[in-house]
Amino acid sequence: MTTPAPRTTLPRTFTRDLAPHDGQTVRLQGFVHARRDLGGVQFLVLRDVTGIAQCVGQNLTLPMPESSVEVIGTVKAHAKAPGGYEIQAQQVHVLSEAVQAPPVEIPKMEWNVNPETTLDYRYVTVRGLKERATLKVQAEIVAAFREHLIDEGFTEIYSPKIVSAGAEGGANLFELDYFGQRAYLAQSPQLYKQIMVGTFERVFEVAPVFRAEEHATSRHLNEYLSLDVELGFIESEEDVMDVETRLLSAIMTRLRARASAEFDLLGAAIPDVPQHIPRIELLEARRLVQERYGHAVGGKDLDPEGERLLSQHYAEQHGTDFVFVTKYPKAARPFYAYPEGDLTRGFDLLFRGIEITSGGQRIHEHAMLLQSLREYRIDPAQMEGYTEVFKHGMPPHGGFAIGAERLTAKLLGIANVRYARAFPRDRHRLLP
Template sequence: MQRILVQDLPQHVGERVTLMGWLHWRRDLGGIQFVLLRDRSGVVQVVLPGGGKLPLQESSIRVTGTVVESDKAPGGLEVHAEGLEVLSPATAPTPVEIPKEEWRANPETLLEYRYVTLRGEKARAPLQVQAALVRGFRKYLDAAGFTEVYTPKIVQAGAEGGTNLFPVEYFEQRAYLAQSPQLYKQILVGVYERVYEVAPVWRAEEHATSRHLNEYLSLDVEMGFIESHEEVMRLETELIRAMLEEARASAERALRLLGVELPPVPKEIPVLEHQEARRIVKEELGIGVGTDLNDEAERALGAYVRERYGTDWVFVHRYPESVRPFYTHPDPERPGLTRSFDLLFRGLEVTSGGQRIHRYEDLVESLQRHGLDPQAFRGYLEVFKYGMPPHGGFAIGAERLTQKLLGLPNVRYARAFPRDRHRLAP
């Protein structure tokens, strides 16, 4: 008999079906036994005749029985089965009881046994939402004439100089894990005009906070023949909207399970100049701030924008040259400032982007001004001798966006197997 998924059971009431999945929960009342079977689409109650020995929870099982309506069963349906077949038995109790798993408690235990705790419905739901967001990212950009590219993850030099890099022994040479595909995606603008990439990146940062990972999924975009960074910001606004629409449509069950309603994206996201954002934080909110916005300043600014503009989204643009990478295009009308931006969502930076320098001589000068050796970027610089168009782009941190959209207490819950300052396993 062909297997049926839990999500499809409402179409088979009164019919005999076969289900396969995991033994999520069990209860033996002697004359009758109750089992919750979990598959990739959901959970259903199975009623079995008593007398048999039930396997341990998380055993892989198969049951065949009749679908009946029941007000007392989760979801209003249950399966009355003749028996239960064990496909692969669990040989030990799980270190965390999956049905009682709650990702807001005992985070270190949940992460230490991630290989099994990830099976919990609330644990896997954020990753289903994230997959939908990435799917929306790809679908929108494909339709907008972008080409997906795949850049090296073992590199000779960092995209932002020599900081925050993980060294790698590469035969007789020293190499590094890529901290960004930035330099390569710029090169590929000269090939395809519009490119994007979905891939991991690595940052050797000492942070051990609820918002930092040392390996994360970066959603990168770069586009050529632009007028300014504001054109890139407009594209990102539409892209974010499309990503959330895809998540609403294809991850509805996961969102419902988490009790989350995704926020709207305004037609035009509010835009603040960096200097004005600093002034608001310092003078109106009374919070100390340095040259750049720190974590506390971003949170305070997010709350301010929420109250003032009625949205969780805000662009902060025209950052000073001193706090942006060497490839950031200076603002010709505002000396000392750049055509750059960050997108803040609920008080957290989820995107960094801007217009890039596209002339060879200007790049060499910028490298020197940032204290970097142009020779170390020789391979990257060469392409700018051959007519690179004005271009710009951005990168979205997939886990940070997922964390803030879903209200997760820690960004590590937005990655299947997180890598942070202290974690290399599982």
């Protein structure tokens, strides 16, 4: 039964801050991460938002794992304890007692639980130290994204997620009934962020996007967090790639400052971003992976193996985890990509063997845009709400989008992108 803790004047101390309190009495609050009873001596591992601490005492009544508790005790240096300190506990107060055991043992998930099971019970498994660290890293990525772009003069926008047409055409749209009209969940904020370039010149958005694709791969989700950027008055796609390079550098700088403990816990390394990320045209990239590695790329793009091999080449020969692939053909790009003969001013950014960004310069002239829609067999009348703005002096512009989960997964060495999202949505999963 839960009982209120006695009133105390002791401030709360977090587990990461024990060292300055060596020899002092402190008050910790958190969850019962693990517990043991060894012949009258009780061990409680307490987990709070900053880490874990070992608490040791005698004749203590320990609640079930995942109960929320308050521990009052004395801090003592202990070489074998997490963080080098433990708590000699005098009191353990239960703030909210778990009414049943957790469906999995959180401290043992990594080696004792089927990964699919961790997703089934994500409402509690997300409390795990490594799971939490992953989401902390992602939060810092998003914070750095916002902070840097605002510093570069960008304005955050908020586009609708219920739309009348897809931004990229195709059938990968979730359809819904909107008061008797056909509507869709937005697959991208692309069209709206282009419109808003006419207002703010430089814009960004952090929001979910939805793709109704029945894939079952380690790199795709049906709902993911898209980090979108669009900027006006550019000379070419080179300006867009320069912005992304500076942005990635700022993200890595913040991760070193604010998430190094999480990278250490996960055994991952924060990459250096070169001042000028190498750039290679798509056709040259295809030739390179065939000549160097004997891999013939089929289709109109780089396949996953081609991406991996090209990244391997740049890691080995140029010492970088990043490479831009440029000049994609029209057939591999959406209707709004700026044409250059049979090619476009579109690019992808590869990072450690996988595409994390798609971007480029966009069409900004009204007549050219209508012609492109026709070439892509899209009825201009269906896109009128978007195309109207191009009658009113849109500047040369371009942008890109980063999938937050995919970037997080590659940074941390997570094999499946689903584990880089708190509550993933794929074609089989609607819960929790």
